[in-house]
Amino acid sequence: MSFSEFTLDENDSKKKSLSIYVHIPFCNSKCDYCSFVSMVASPEEKHRYVTNLMNEIKLQSKNYREFYSVSSIYIGGGTPSCLDNYYIRDLLSCIYKNFAVKNSAEITLEINPNSVDQTKIREYIMSGINRFSIGLQSISAKVLKSMGRTHSLTDYKKTVDIIREFGVKNISTDIIIGYPNQKLIDVKETINYLIKLGIPHISAYMLQVEKGTKLKKLVDNGSLGVPDDDTVVKMYDTVVDILTKNGYKRYEISNFAKPTYESYHNKVYWKRKDYLGVGLAAHSYIDGTRFANTENLTEYNEKLEKSFTIPTKYSKTLTTEEKKEEAVMLSLRTCDGLDLDAYKNEFGENFLAKKKDKIAELIKNKFLILTKENKLVCTNSGYLVLNKLVLELVTN
């Protein structure tokens, strides 16, 4: 069934909105910095996983189909495009058959520049993909090599050209800033290249040196040094400055978009709306409960094969205090900030009155502003110390 054949029944428009995240835990090779749940796997392992993933989708649909219609789907990883293309088609067909997916749904696929070709992209688009997120990271061949990436800038440009040939404009690109040996000029050139190419959505992530990665070992044994804080701040400020001057809006600390290209799916996470994660290690938030699947591939497969049950690892219904903390933490990441009226409606509490002295100090020190719409929003300096700032606001 192709996406265009799919129809909703009349009652679906009255249902609550759900977003679905699908995790594909496979990559063609592992990048030095990456701690995402992803691995290199054989065709048999991939086939077994996708079969079980579809079984999980069917099981989960029994819990949610009746109450929800789907507003966005995000197939991420890992590298979803390292699967043979019919798997993405089958996965999407399985979702369309088992959930009510809105015709307007944003459907994103994460791809690596050297794991796609014209046939694959055509098939993805015919299956309903209407947004692509490409992991470029940097245009510098030297930086890409030191990250353990296997693609070139030419691969990236070819991928963008193919997607556009098929008429899809909604393209996002990931870059990393603050990598060892990366210079400010590399970051500037990467951003300017993406602007010139007219990429309407850019995610610029500050490097996190994650436990268990090859990069962490190299940094710990002194083989590589990360740029100092001042350099990273300068890189981030440069990204913000160049992008905003060129018509992009920073709608979240790491996400920049031209008008109409903000990602609906991304915003669901920060607005604490309902999303269902399926697949290995996938996280969900539904009706105030956070839950996640096992990160162990064998356990994931066996649970679905032997007992036909969902391999949930943990589940926690948030207390009101935890919800309040999340509201502050997630909203301050975004340009909309913390809506004090919405906070009062949800929790029956005046946040401004409760944290009066702390907020006044943060505003005085130019980390926060209070808008005339009664929203607390981070300044650029605030974004740079976001974790500390949130901690100060949520601790009593």
Ligand SMILES: C[S@@+](CC[C@H](N)C(=O)[O-])C[C@H]1O[C@@H](n2cnc3c(N)ncnc32)[C@H](O)[C@@H]1O
């Ligand atoms: C889950 S990855 C998947 C995307 C795709 N596999 C790729 O790498 O091209 C999404 C993005 O997270 C970012 N990322 C991964 N590990 C990171 C780290 N340790 N620090 C900062 N950004 C990271 C990269 O920009 C990457 O493109």
Ligand code: SF4
């Ligand atoms: S960054 Fe992307 S390609 Fe690299 S290991 Fe992580 S998920 Fe795979």
